[in-house]
Amino acid sequence: MAIYHLSLKTISRSKGQSAVASSAYRSGSKLKDFETGEVKDFTKKHGVAYSEIQLPAQAPAKYKDREELWNAVEEKESKSNSQLAREVEVALPAELERPTQIKLVHDYVQTNFVDRGMCADWSIHDKEDGNPHAHIMLTTRAIKKNGTWAPKQKSTYLLDENGAKVPQIDPKTGQQKIGARGRKMWQRTTESYTDWNDRNNAEIWRKSWAESCNQYLAPENKIDHRSYERQGVEQIPTIHEGHVAREMGDRSERVQTNIDIKASNRELSGLSATIAKIQEEARKLFHQIAELTELIRKRAQEKAEAKRQVEQLAQTGPASRSAEPKPNVADNFLKQLNADKAKQAKSAPPEESVAGDFLKKLNSDRSKRQAHKYRERTHDQGGPKL
Numbered sequence: 001m002a003i004y005h006l007s008l009k010t011i012s013r014s015k016g017q018s019a020v021a022s023s024a025y026r027s028g029s030k031l032k033d034f035e036t037g038e039v040k041d042f043t044k045k046h047g048v049a050y051s052e053i054q055l056p057a058q059a060p061a062k063y064k065d066r067e068e069l070w071n072a073v074e075e076k077e078s079k080s081n082s083q084l085a086r087e088v089e090v091a092l093p094a095e096l097e098r099p100t101q102i103k104l105v106h107d108y109v110q111t112n113f114v115d116r117g118m119c120a121d122w123s124i125h126d127k128e129d130g131n132p133h134a135h136i137m138l139t140t141r142a143i144k145k146n147g148t149w150a151p152k153q154k155s156t157y158l159l160d161e162n163g164a165k166v167p168q169i170d171p172k173t174g175q176q177k178i179g180a181r182g183r184k185m186w187q188r189t190t191e192s193y194t195d196w197n198d199r200n201n202a203e204i205w206r207k208s209w210a211e212s213c214n215q216y217l218a219p220e221n222k223i224d225h226r227s228y229e230r231q232g233v234e235q236i237p238t239i240h241e242g243h244v245a246r247e248m249g250d251r252s253e254r255v256q257t258n259i260d261i262k263a264s265n266r267e268l269s270g271l272s273a274t275i276a277k278i279q280e281e282a283r284k285l286f287h288q289i290a291e292l293t294e295l296i297r298k299r300a301q302e303k304a305e306a307k308r309q310v311e312q313l314a315q316t317g318p319a320s321r322s323a324e325p326k327p328n329v330a331d332n333f334l335k336q337l338n339a340d341k342a343k344q345a346k347s348a349p350p351e352e353s354v355a356g357d358f359l360k361k362l363n364s365d366r367s368k369r370q371a372h373k374y375r376e377r378t379h380d381q382g383g384p385k386l
Contacts, residue, residue, distance in 0.1 A: 004223040005091035006209050008202055011084045011137070013077065019070040019084040019137075026123045026135040027051040027066060034071040047127040050102055054109055054120045060147045066121050073139060076149045085137045086196075088205065092124065092132040093213055093221070100216055105134050108212045112205055117142045117194065142194050150193050158187040 011017045024031040024040035028048030032039050053064055063069040070085075077084050090108075092101045101124060109120045119139040126132040142150040158166045167176040168185040177185040195201070210225040217223070250256060 002093040002095060002213065002217055002221045002223050003091055004210060004213075004225060005089075005133070006206050006225070007089045008205075009087050009089075010140075011087055012081065013079070013084060014081040017084065019073050019077075020067070022085065022087075023066050023070045023121055023137060026125075026137065027121070028123070029066065031067045031070070033074070035074055047125045049098065049124045049126045049132070051121075051123040052102075052106065054106070054114045054122075056114055056117050056119065056143060058117075058145050058147060059119055059143050063119055069119060069121065069139075072149075073141075076141065083140050086140055088136040088138065090134050090136070090209055092126075092134060093217055093223075094130055094132055095218075095221060096216055098124075101132065101134075104212055104216060105136070108209060109136060112208050113138055116196070118196070119143070140196065152193055153190045154193045155188050155190050158189045 011019060011022050018033065018040075020031050020033045021040045023029075025042045025045065026048075028042050028045040028051070030039060030041040030043050053066055053069065055061075055063055063072065073084055090105070092104070096104065105122060105124065109122060113120050113136070120136060121138075122134055122136040124132065124134050141152055144150045160166050166187040168187050169175070170177045179185045206225040210223050214222045248255065250259070
């Protein structure tokens with residue numbers, strides 16, 4: 001699994017260090033110190049997998065030779081406490097093949113350092129112990145367009161809050177001082193020739209290294225330049241072991257410390273998983289509560305609306321309540337049908353209709369039967385002949 005590591009340090013004469021010796025050691029090469037005549041030979045050093053020098057466009061071509069480059073730096077930085085170089089050390093993702101690691105470092109160095117005017121001398125170290133890394137040595141002084149070294153500091157006018165030059169005041173007259181040839185005099189200050197020493201650069205370079213690596217890493221192996229605390233991750237960071245501790249293995253106190261830290265992190269990971277489940281259940285519960293609250297609100301709103309309608313109906317008075325509802329289409333149809341039936345009944349009396357003829361005949365037959373029965377009775381009593 002890829003790990004994130006980037007450290008910044010300075011190579012300084014006040015620490016008894018030499019830029020030539022430092023470059024020879026990191027590149028596993030043999031370099032001569034022109035000032036002392038000493039030869040720094042690290043050609044037998046094990047684990048130097050690759051070395052390269054990258055220069056800005058304005059740098060002399062001879063600086064492609066690291067012996068020429070760092071002797072020029074030693075000559076220019078003459079003070080006993082001079083900073084000779086800045087070193088950036090980065091851990092390389094072990095998951096990447098060597099050509100990819102080389103391209104990764106080359107592009108990172110070009111973008112972050114060389115394009116800003118620094119000369120870079122870097123080497124990849126890999127002892128096949130699972131800890132491949134790169135040492136990047138950088139010049140601390142810019143190079144001018146003419147190929148000469150620029151000063152580390154420059155003098156500039158002191159500006160006020162509005163960006164205007166601040167005049168030098170003569171304490172005797174209270175007026176601005178006038179220099180030679182009648183020129184006005186302004187206050188001056190010194191500042192760095194470059195912004196390479198700005199503290200904000202550390203965060204920029206650290207973030208850029210993580211982003212550069214992540215271009216080649218799978219999602220599950222991506223790294224982050226931020227601390228666990230800044231990421232909001234409940235983990236204890238391990239400490240840097242180094243190749244000596246790795247060779248000692250469990251006998252090394254640093255290795256043993258990391259073993260304990262990893263065990264603690266596994267326990268924290270288990271607790272984090274449990275907390276995550278509890279938080280998910282809490283989110284679901286909060287969602288259900290929100291839905292129930294919304295339902296109660298709608299029911300209360302509907303109830304209030306119904307109550308409002310009842311009150312509005314009560315305010316309209318009894319006249320409106322007793323008013324007959326307006327007839328609809330069906331009522332009108334039935335009303336028209338009844339009217340047509342009544343008209344037909346008036347225009348055709350029962351005696352002229354079929355039913356009337358039937359009733360008339362029925363009454364005639366009934367009268368004949370009654371008359372016949374009457375004659376039979378009277379005959380039995382000696383009445384007239386049938």
